[in-house]
Amino acid sequence: MKKSLKKAFTLVELIVVIAIIAILSTVAFVGYNMFIDEANISADQQELKNMNDLLSLTLVEKKLSAIDLDYDDIAYILTDISDQISFRPRYKYGVYYFDKSTNKIEYSRDGIEPLKSGVVNFGNSTFEDLFGTGKIFLNETGMFADWVRDFRNIKNQNMYDALRERAMELGLVSVYEAFKPETTLFISASNAFNAGGEIERVIFERNIKAIFDPNIYEKYTLAEGVKITIPRSVRYIGPNAFGYLLGDIEINVKDRNNTLVLHSSLGVNVKSNAKKVDASVLAAQNEANNTLISDAILEELDKSRIDVNVDASGALFIDLTEVDAEMKLNLAPFQAANPDITGFVADISSAGDSVRIVSFMAFNNEGIIAFVKIKVKVVTN
Numbered sequence: 001m002k003k004s005l006k007k008a009f010t011l012v013e014l015i016v017v018i019a020i021i022a023i024l025s026t027v028a029f030v031g032y033n034m035f036i037d038e039a040n041i042s043a044d045q046q047e048l049k050n051m052n053d054l055l056s057l058t059l060v061e062k063k064l065s066a067i068d069l070d071y072d073d074i075a076y077i078l079t080d081i082s083d084q085i086s087f088r089p090r091y092k093y094g095v096y097y098f099d100k101s102t103n104k105i106e107y108s109r110d111g112i113e114p115l116k117s118g119v120v121n122f123g124n125s126t127f128e129d130l131f132g133t134g135k136i137f138l139n140e141t142g143m144f145a146d147w148v149r150d151f152r153n154i155k156n157q158n159m160y161d162a163l164r165e166r167a168m169e170l171g172l173v174s175v176y177e178a179f180k181p182e183t184t185l186f187i188s189a190s191n192a193f194n195a196g197g198e199i200e201r202v203i204f205e206r207n208i209k210a211i212f213d214p215n216i217y218e219k220y221t222l223a224e225g226v227k228i229t230i231p232r233s234v235r236y237i238g239p240n241a242f243g244y245l246l247g248d249i250e251i252n253v254k255d256r257n258n259t260l261v262l263h264s265s266l267g268v269n270v271k272s273n274a275k276k277v278d279a280s281v282l283a284a285q286n287e288a289n290n291t292l293i294s295d296a297i298l299e300e301l302d303k304s305r306i307d308v309n310v311d312a313s314g315a316l317f318i319d320l321t322e323v324d325a326e327m328k329l330n331l332a333p334f335q336a337a338n339p340d341i342t343g344f345v346a347d348i349s350s351a352g353d354s355v356r357i358v359s360f361m362a363f364n365n366e367g368i369i370a371f372v373k374i375k376v377k378v379v380t381n
Contacts, residue, residue, distance in 0.1 A: 040090035041109050048096065048107045051078055051085060055105065066103035071128035071136050072231035073254070074098055074105070075207065087138040100134035112137075112144060127152065127203055130175050144170060151179070152206045154186045155193050179203065183223075190214055190349045190359070192244055198223045209345045210236040210361055212313070214244065221246045230254060230274075235363055236371075237274070238313045239264040260368060264312060282314030282371065289334060289370035290316040293360070296330040297374065315373040321355060329360075340364045354378045 058077045059066055078085045087096045095108040097115055108114045118133030128136045128148060139145045147166050154160050160181050167176035182197035188205035192214040199222045211234060222228075222245060230237070232255040239262055242249065251272040253259050260282065261274040283290070294316055298306060301323055311317040335341065345361040356378055362370040 037091060040092075041094065044089045044091055044094045044096075044107055044109075047085070048105060051096070051105045054078060054085065069098065069103075070126040071098075071138065072204065072206075072233060074136070074138065076232040087140045089139065089141075096138040098136040098138060100129075100136070105138065106135075127175070127179060130172055132174065132178070144172075147172065149206055151176075152186075152203055153188060154181070154203075155188060155191045157181060157193075157195060185220060185222075187211065189345060189347045192216060192220070194218075194220045196220075200226060202226070202228050204231050204234075207233050209233060209343060209363065210238070210347070210359075211241045212238045212347060212349065212359060213240040215349060215351075216244050218244060219246050220244055222249060227252055230259060232258075234259050235368055236361065237261045237265045239279075241265050242270065243267060258367060262312075262314060279312055279314035280310070282368065283310040283316065286314075286316075286368065286370050289338065289362070290372055292334045292337060293329075293331070293370060293372050294318055296333060297328070299330075300328070311373065313371075313373070315359070315371040317373045317375070319375045321375055321377050334362070334370065338362070338364065338369060341369070351375065 055066075055074070055077060058064070064073075075087075079087070089096060089107075091109060093109060093111045095112055095115070097106055097108065098104070099106045101118075106114075112130075115133060115135040115137060116131045118131075118135065121132050121134075126136060128138070130137050130144070130148070137144065137148065143166075147163065147170060150159075151163055154163075164173075164176065167173050179201060181193065181195035183200040184194065185199045185202045186193045186205075187202065187208070189208060189210055190212040196218070199220055208231060211230075227250045228242070230251065230253045234253075234255075235258060237253075237259065242251070242265075247269065249270045251266065251270055251274065253261065253272065253274045256273060256275050259274070261272075261276050262279055262282070263276045264279070265276070266272050266274065294308060297318060297320075298308075301320070305322045307317075307319040309317055341362055341364055343363045345359070345363075347359045349357050349359070351357050354377055356376055358374045358376060360370070360372045360374070361368060
């Protein structure tokens with residue numbers, strides 16, 4: 001009887017088959033990634049068209065010029081007005097930027113490189129013109145966007161110094177040094193910082209909604225001809241917001257219809273186009289909502305030991321320093337009564353070694369709808 005022999009693969013044949021499968025898998029994977037990348041780029045480019053259409057329409061409606069736009073203007077017009085648009089490219093190397101030479105938002109699929117081309121001039125540039133070439137960086141995500149956000153939020157020299165290494169890694173040393181603290185004023189909701197030199201440039205925290213009294217003792221001086229331009233995102237300027245500035249000051253409020261400026265906000269040395277209102281008017285407008293918030297805070301506390309009044313900033317001021325209890329803030333009743341809320345500001349400032357003031361402000365498309373300040377003791381273990 002003859003035995004039947006079954007032919008098997010040799011080792012060499014197996015290696016060849018495995019190699020072919022690996023090559024085909026790699027080709028398929030690369031092809032799939034390329035397909036995904038092209039789909040993301042196409043989606044980004046469609047978003048670009050939507051951005052420019054909305055920008056053009058809004059400029060016409062509000063009678064604004066594209067020539068004077070900076071990052072704050074573009075971000076407010078596109079992301080605050082429309083919740084359907086954001087500067088978050090889907091493609092990993094995608095970058096949105098506003099080109100001052102065309103007055104349009106452009107898109108790069110090659111990362112940051114196109115923003116580097118052009119004549120370099122940091123003299124009159126806004127901060128997001130990272131390379132001084134007239135191309136304003138708009139992305140909200142990624143390493144460059146994170147660095148820009150951190151730089152905008154600088155509050156002291158240590159924070160500035162800490163950003164140097166990342167600036168070197170990202171190739172942003174030029175803009176880092178152009179906006180040094182000796183010549184730049186950094187403004188956030190309740191803080192202002194300058195290293196003591198003559199101020200040539202002013203940078204606001206990104207998407208800043210309110211400017212409160214920074215409670216600083218230092219006095220700063222603007223260089224001749226330098227104006228402070230308030231971003232369109234700002235909805236409130238409180239008492240003594242710029243009291244730390246010496247000499248004659250000119251403040252330009254970009255959105256006079258929607259930026260509320262109290263009479264006590266700007267001193268006699270300030271020239272401004274702002275429309276001013278009384279603190280009592282603001283308090284009266286927000287009385288119902290302020291009461292909802294205060295009732296939630298005071299619900300379980302001993303009200304006989306709590307002082308509640310309207311302060312000079314137009315806020316409902318609640319003093320809890322005499323109460324030995326944990327503060328609880330339940331915003332559910334307030335939010336239920338105001339489903340059209342579009343934003344909040346929550347800020348903490350010092351009022352002494354162990355006392356803090358918590359400022360809470362809420363907005364809708366019409367303006368400020370609630371403003372409450374809470375003075376509390378800080379307990380350290």
